Amino acid sequence: MRYNKEFFDLQIRFAQTVAALIDMPIEKALLDYTNIYVRFGLGRAFDQHHPIWRCYADGLSQSVDLCDWTYGFYLARAEVTQTRSTVATSGCFSYAIHNAECVRIHFENVEPATVSPLSIDRLPVRREELRSLFDHVRRNQREATRVAGTSWLYNLRSYRRCFPDEYSASVKVAESRFRNMSLWGQFLDRHGAVRVGVAENFTRRLSHIANLKDLVCSFPLQALAVEAPIEQFYRFYRV
Ligand SMILES: CC(C)(COP(=O)(O)OP(=O)(O)OC[C@H]1O[C@@H](n2cnc3c(N)ncnc32)[C@H](O)[C@@H]1OP(=O)(O)O)[C@@H](O)C(=O)NCCC(=O)NCCS
Structure with a gap:
């Protein structure tokens, strides 16, 4: 299934919140707190030195719009077979x-x-x-x-x-599922589009986050x- 851009935008918004909250580089927040590495078809090692991840991460600093860069990168990788065993x-x-x-x-x-x-x-x-x-x-x-x-x-x-x-x-x-569809899948409908109301509530909660515990609670449903x-x-x- 090909996912809509809004699904990536939502995860990037979350990664930006994490990065600001715990003073983490955005590249690391995208790796550890989103499903983007998996969506690029890179497997589950979450290796920050993987050559394809490096290409994506290096492009982040040069891109005008982080969301456009990410979605373009995903579309270019979308034909790659997923590596789940x-x-x-x-x-x-x-x-x-x-x-x-x-x-x-x-x-x-x-x-x-x-x-x-x-x-x-x-x-x-x-x-x-x-x-x-x-x-x-x-x-x-x-x-x-x-x-x-x-x-x-x-x-x-x-x-x-x-x-x-x-x-x-x-x-x-199940705690710490930030990298997995087992948590992010709740924002999708059966067409692979983002469920608007659920996503809006989530984004609203993100703007009030004060600590790490709030990060988990900002998801309407837990894995x-x-x-x-x-x-x-x-x-x-x-x-
Ligand atoms: C599961 C999935 C097909 C449901 O999408 P859908 O068919 O468009 O959803 P619907 O709105 O028709 O809802 C179907 C049921 O699920 C419930 N539901 C669906 N998404 C929900 C959400 N985010 N929160 C609460 N309930 C939800 C609906 O209330 C409804 O329940 P009901 O039949 O008891 O009324 C879709 O969310 C999906 O494909 N998600 C990605 C799959 C995934 O997460 N895979 C990884 C698993 S680890």
Whole structure:
């Protein structure tokens, strides 16, 4: 999915707030407090010396408009394959292996945009995608014993109902997710556009931030971590 410029503008605004608050260079704030490195398709090492990141960071000081420079850079990188280590994909869901024993679930909307992928009408489709995904896991990941996920999406009943109750009920707040879609994804709608009202409230809160704790609280929803034994998934999806 190609994301709108406003999604990057919002993250840059956040990075500028962080930079001013803790007296950090803007380049470092963009690396540590936004999802931009990942959106450039550079993986998850967050290496400030990565040659492509260097090219972007060096251009920051020469650019007239930081937001224009960032979005132009993203568009030029947009065809680059994302490097997430996905093992298999089924519709909106995919999984990666965290270590041999733990399967991690990811979500990305791939539905035609007329209807929310999380609507009750699409629930049977989502569950069937997960059934197929866990069928793949069962046949190919013999050592897997646990399933884990981290996302703002676990705040939503419409997302949690796709999964076994025990998994959804295990939620704990996941801290320091500033670099991840598991936090920033809440500002997007199903078209990849920024949700205007949510973003405006967020920006308003940023202008009143006085300390580090306020940074976390400025996000309407927190990223939540969930985890459960894999047997519960095999039972729930009947695979
Ligand atoms: C999930 C996603 C498809 C929802 O977008 P959408 O379909 O346009 O959202 P809708 O406005 O139709 O809302 C669908 C449901 O989610 C809720 N919702 C969606 N975004 C929300 C937000 N930011 N805050 C609160 N609720 C939200 C709606 O209230 C609605 O719930 P309901 O059915 O109980 O009324 C979209 O946010 C998205 O693709 N986000 C990026 C995905 C992501 O974060 N991936 C990384 C996961 S780690």
